[in-house]
Amino acid sequence: MKKFITALIILIITSGFAFAKDYTVVKKAGNYTVEVKLDKNPPITGQNKMEINIKDEKGVNITDATVTVDYSMPAMPGMPAMNYKAKAALSGSRYLANVNFSMSGAWGVNIKITRAGKTQAVKLNVDVS
Secondary structure, eight states: OHHHHHHHHHHHHHHHHHTOOOEEEEEEETTEEEEEEESSSSOOSEEEEEEEEEEOTTSOBOOSOEEEEEEEEOOBTTBOOEEEEEEEEEETTEEEEEEEEOSSEEEEEEEEEEETTEEEEEEEEEEEO
8 A cells, every 4th residue: 555655646746747837928029919938847958949929919819920039148257148049930820949048047038020021029038957
């Protein structure tokens, strides 16, 4: 009976990690509501998949924009600033991008949405472990 209870506790604890929620941030960019999800929570050093959902003021998905992700870490003693760019590709009603955080720490992420000649931006900070 003791082994069964121990196994049940281990199963409950590990299933909590397996079903952890994505890292999600919702922000406004002009008239758009932008939901940003990273597949790992917390984000990790290395590859992270980013999903960007953009809705207009009526709640309709925007699918005719050009979306780029600029992410950077400021310079530190003995290390230059790091700046990277990823293009987000439309997949269904959302935009997908791969971001590769090269080291742990605080990263600034700037998502640029260009539509009909106008550019809106969403800025967020991501702590990478």
